[in-house]
Each structure stands twice: as structure tokens, then as C-alpha cells.
Amino acid sequence: MRVHFGRVLASAVLLGTLAAFPGAGPARAEDPAGSARRVVEETVTELLEILAQKDWAVEKRVSEIEALAYRRFDFETISRLVLARAYRKFSEEQRVEFVEQFKLHLSRSYGNRVDRYDQQTVRFLGERVEKRGDVTVRTRIVGGQADGIDMDYRLRERDGDWLVIDVVIEGVSLVANYRSQFKELMSQRGPAGLIEQLREKNRSRDSSGAG
Amino acid sequence: MTHRLRALVVAIALLAGLAATGLGCATPQQPDPYEGINRRIFSFNEGADRWLVEPVAIGWNFVLPRFVQERFADFFDLTGMPVVLLNDLLQGKGEDAAMDVVRVITNLLFGFGGFYDTASWAGVPLNDEDFGQTLGSWGVPAGAYLMIPLLGPTTTRELAGFAVDTASTPWGYLLPGGSTVIVTIVRIVNFRSMLLEEVRQNRRDSFDYYVFLRSAFLQNRQMKVEDRKSSVEVADEDRGAESEDDLYYFEDKLELDLDGE
Numbered sequence: 001m002r003v004h005f006g007r008v009l010a011s012a013v014l015l016g017t018l019a020a021f022p023g024a025g026p027a028r029a030e031d032p033a034g035s036a037r038r039v040v041e042e043t044v045t046e047l048l049e050i051l052a053q054k055d056w057a058v059e060k061r062v063s064e065i066e067a068l069a070y071r072r073f074d075f076e077t078i079s080r081l082v083l084a085r086a087y088r089k090f091s092e093e094q095r096v097e098f099v100e101q102f103k104l105h106l107s108r109s110y111g112n113r114v115d116r117y118d119q120q121t122v123r124f125l126g127e128r129v130e131k132r133g134d135v136t137v138r139t140r141i142v143g144g145q146a147d148g149i150d151m152d153y154r155l156r157e158r159d160g161d162w163l164v165i166d167v168v169i170e171g172v173s174l175v176a177n178y179r180s181q182f183k184e185l186m187s188q189r190g191p192a193g194l195i196e197q198l199r200e201k202n203r204s205r206d207s208s209g210a211g
Numbered sequence: 212m213t214h215r216l217r218a219l220v221v222a223i224a225l226l227a228g229l230a231a232t233g234l235g236c237a238t239p240q241q242p243d244p245y246e247g248i249n250r251r252i253f254s255f256n257e258g259a260d261r262w263l264v265e266p267v268a269i270g271w272n273f274v275l276p277r278f279v280q281e282r283f284a285d286f287f288d289l290t291g292m293p294v295v296l297l298n299d300l301l302q303g304k305g306e307d308a309a310m311d312v313v314r315v316i317t318n319l320l321f322g323f324g325g326f327y328d329t330a331s332w333a334g335v336p337l338n339d340e341d342f343g344q345t346l347g348s349w350g351v352p353a354g355a356y357l358m359i360p361l362l363g364p365t366t367t368r369e370l371a372g373f374a375v376d377t378a379s380t381p382w383g384y385l386l387p388g389g390s391t392v393i394v395t396i397v398r399i400v401n402f403r404s405m406l407l408e409e410v411r412q413n414r415r416d417s418f419d420y421y422v423f424l425r426s427a428f429l430q431n432r433q434m435k436v437e438d439r440k441s442s443v444e445v446a447d448e449d450r451g452a453e454s455e456d457d458l459y460y461f462e463d464k465l466e467l468d469l470d471g472e
Contacts, residue, residue: 081459105416165459170431172427176426177430181417181418181426184422201418
């Protein structure tokens with residue numbers, strides 16, 4: 001039990017973050033799986049390049065990675081999936097605010113961790129077209145502290161671009177994990193309370209610096 | 212002492228099994244019927260970690276470089292191989308079982324007595340099998356989510372699996388009782404010392420750490436039972452988590468049961 005628990009924690013770690021990044025690109029309609037895979041490949045390459053800039057200040061690397069996440073993730077869809085049914089209880093302004101704060105939370109929590117996982121390469125294990133047109137691109141981290149961890153990216157096409165809508169690390173879906181956390185919070189505190197808590201977390205991160 | 216401990220664990224497993232089949236029935240929609248008690252045990256465990264395990268692990272981490280911690284980890288992986296081998300056989304995975312044997316021999320002969328995982332380096336994968344997964348592969352559902360004092364998260368099925376894994380680990384029978392206790396303590400401390408920053412950040416970044424851990428644990432176990440098919444590929448029944456449709460296309464379903472709510 002301890003052995004798997006290690007894996008769980010390791011995946012949880014990466015999950016609480018976002019993990020190596022995929023996203024959009026000039027994807028044409030030709031072959032969905034191929035386009036999605038290219039997007040993930042480009043993003044991972046870009047990420048590894050940023051991480052290799054050892055002479056940059058940590059803050060610079062972190063903000064570059066945040067910017068990369070902003071381009072490659074469909075935070076609107078992610079927010080909708082994470083809130084699920086509760087989404088209906090949000091007003092239009094609350095939705096916009098939630099997406100903004102959640103985006104900040106996800107990219108920061110990733111950006112601030114990523115430096116520790118720098119001696120890695122990423123192996124592509126294949127891709128799969130899901131029932132309704134999403135594409136899952138499967139990768140495995142090789143080397144570094146996260147060696148051997150499987151990371152799947154689920155992408156959905158939006159206006160001709162393939163964007164990441166979920167990251168599944170060692171079987172643990174980011175969307176599912178946040179959804180279950182927010183579900184309990186929503187029932188206790190409602191949309192306004194949830195947004196406030198997100199804001200609080202983002203603020204405390206600001207004051208505690210890059211760490 | 213270890214034998215009594217083992218008996219205790221088996222007893223807990225049996226009790227938990229009875230409780231889960233008889234009383235609080237876990238369903239994929241409600242995998243955590245004992246949440247109230249679980250949360251109380253969880254805060255006890257968190258306290259034990261903060262005041263005992265984590266400080267010791269910080270000391271361990273301060274004294275020993277990462278490289279040495281990894282050597283320990285590799286060695287402990289090797290000591291777990293009898294259980295992996297047994298469960299590969301129970302699941303009819305002949306090829307994996309053969310690789311397990313190759314791995315043990317390789318690491319013993321060319322890995323400085325098991326302290327260096329040469330096998331992985333040479334492309335022999337480290338299989339991760341245990342009796343909980345074997346039960347799952349036989350169709351036993353995960354059961355209720357349980358938080359065990361000092362041991363952490365598990366489910367009815369995984370707890371039974373853990374009891375069998377403990378009983379089928381040969382070292383307790385071969386080595387004097389005291390030494391296995393010490394080895395277990397070292398293993399836990401070493402393991403925890405490799406996750407200091409991770410746990411800290413998970414605690415800080417999660418909105419409800421209890422739920423965060425539960426979700427991660429259940430999904431991860433599910434994937435292992437299904438053998439690394441991505442969790443989204445798993446059949447919709449008994450995921451302990453949400454089905455693919457629930458997760459990614461909930462809006463379609465929403466239309467259907469909007470009136471029902």
C-alpha cells in the first residue's frame with residue numbers, strides 16, 4: 001500500500017499543478033489525432049526550452065510558463081467542466097470572474113513547482129480519438145524526479161485550434177479532482193464564496209512570493 | 212509482534228469488509244459513506260504527520276542526499292517484488308511474472324545488491340501489482356473509502372488486499388521480528404522524505420485536502436486495476452469516480468435531468 005501511495009502522492013503533486021503543457025497550434029482539420037499530438041509536442045518542447053534557461057531568474061521562467069499555459073489551455077471549458085452542474089448557479093459576471101481566478105490559480109501553482117521537474121524528457125506513447133471527437137495524447141515523463149509518471153492530455157477542438165481541457169496524471173484527472181473539491185465547497189458557500197476562496201488563495205500566493 | 216500486528220490488520224480488514232457489505236454501501240456516486248469518521252481520522256493522521264513523521268523525514272532529508280534516498284527507495288522496491296510476482300501470477304500475467312524474475316536477478320547481481328535499479332535502466336519495467344488490484348481484476352468492486360489511523364487512505368477492497376500483501380511478504384517469516392519493524396520505519400521515513408515539498412504544496416494548493424486526496428487515491432487505484440488504460444477509457448460502471456460522459460459531456464446529460472432536480 002505504501003508503494004502505490006507514493007505514486008498517488010506523486011501524481012497528486014503534479015495534479016495540484018498542471019504538469020507539462022500542451023495546447024493550441026495551427027491545427028487543420030486533416031487528422032484530429034495527428035493535429036492534437038503536434039500541439040502537445042510543440043508545447044512540451046517549448047516548456048522544456050523554458051526550463052532549460054537556467055540563467056533566467058525563477059520569476060521569469062515562471063511567468064513564461066504561465067503565458068504558455070494561457071495559450072494552450074482552454075480555461076473556459078476547464079472551468080465549466082470543473083463546476084459541472086454548479087455552473088448554472090453562477091451569474092454571467094461570476095462565470096467570467098471564476099475563469100479568471102481559476103486560470104490564475106492553475107497556472108501559478110504549476111509555474112511555481114515546475115522548476116523542480118527540470119531534468120526530464122517526455123516520451124509520446126500514442127494518441128486516441130475519444131467517442132465524441134476529443135483526442136487524448138498519452139505521454140510518459142522520463143528522468144528527473146517525476147520519472148516514469150504517465151501523463152495524458154485531453155484536447156478538444158475549438159475554432160480550428162486544439163486546446164487542452166484536462167490533464168490526467170497517473171490516472172488522476174485534474175478536472176475530476178477539482179470538481180469533487182469544488183462540489184463540497186459550492187454546497188457550503190455558493191458561487192460567491194467559492195470565488196472568494198479562489199481569490200484568497202491567489203492573493204496569499206502573491207504575498208508569499210514565487211515559492 | 213509482527214505476527215500479532217498482521218492478525219490485527221486481517222481482523223480490521225474482515226470487519227471493514229463486513230461493515231461495507233452490510234451497512235454503508237459504497238456506490239460510484241457515493242464512494243465515501245463514512246466521511247464523518249474518515250475526516251476525523253484524517254485530521255488525526257495529519258497531526259501525526261506534522262508532529263512526528265514529517266519532522267523525522269525533514270531530519271532524514273537533511274542528513275542524506277537525494278541520491279542516497281533513491282538508493283533506499285530502489286532497495287525497498289526490490290523487497291516488494293515477491294508480492295508483485297505473486298499477483299502477476301494470480302492475474303495470469305505470465306510475461307510480466309517472468310520480467311519480475313529477470314528484474315530481481317538483474318538488480319541483485321548488477322545493482323549493488325538491489326540498491327541500484329539497473330533493470331529499469333535496461334528497459335525492464337517495474338510492475339506495480341498487489342492483491343487489491345488482483346481482487347479488482349477478479350471483479351471485486353472498490354467498496355467504501357476508508358481512512359485508517361496512521362496508514363492513510365484505502366478502500367474496503369484495498370484494505371483486504373493490504374492484509375493479504377502483508378501476509379504474503381516473506382521477510383516477516385524469514386527475519387527476526389524486530390528487524391522488520393525497523394526496516395518498515397526506515398522505509399516510511401525515507402519515502403516521506405522524498406515527498407516533503409510535494410505534500411507541502413498539495414496542502415497549500417488544495418481547497419479541501421481531504422477531498423483532494425480521496426479523489427486522487429480512488430482514481431489512481433481505479434487506473435491500476437484497469438492496468439494503465441487511461442482512466443477515461445475505463446468502463447462507466449464502478450469507477451469510484453465519474454464516468455467519461457459525466458466528466459466531459461455533463462452538459463448533454465444536464466439537458467435530460469434538468470427537470471428532475
